[in-house]
Amino acid sequence: MAKKYDRILQEIAEKIKQTREYRDMTQEAVSGLELGVRNYQRIESMEGLPSLKSLLIIADALGVHPKELLDVPGLSNRPLKKKFPARKRKRVKST
Numbered sequence: 001m002a003k004k005y006d007r008i009l010q011e012i013a014e015k016i017k018q019t020r021e022y023r024d025m026t027q028e029a030v031s032g033l034e035l036g037v038r039n040y041q042r043i044e045s046m047e048g049l050p051s052l053k054s055l056l057i058i059a060d061a062l063g064v065h066p067k068e069l070l071d072v073p074g075l076s077n078r079p080l081k082k083k084f085p086a087r088k089r090k091r092v093k094s095t
Contacts, residue, residue, distance in 0.1 A: 035058070
């Protein structure tokens with residue numbers, strides 16, 4: 001099971017690197033002061049997992065919506081397992 005998620009994380013890391021290279025940016029420019037170059041390098045090389053905050057920082061630095069970094073085949077081809085039912089509202093009687 002873990003291998004499936006490893007592939008998705010690898011695709012995300014590749015997407016981040018491809019976007020950075022397409023925009024002709026250095027790792028230092030993307031990481032900025034908030035993330036740190038070494039932490040960013042770990043994300044690109046799959047040595048570390050990006051947190052949600054890190055993904056938001058990277059997306060902002062690259063000038064893209066975070067959704068673009070997560071738009072990888074491993075995630076887009078996965079059906080939702082369960083649809084949540086609509087929540088029923090209770091009526092409150094006024095007195």
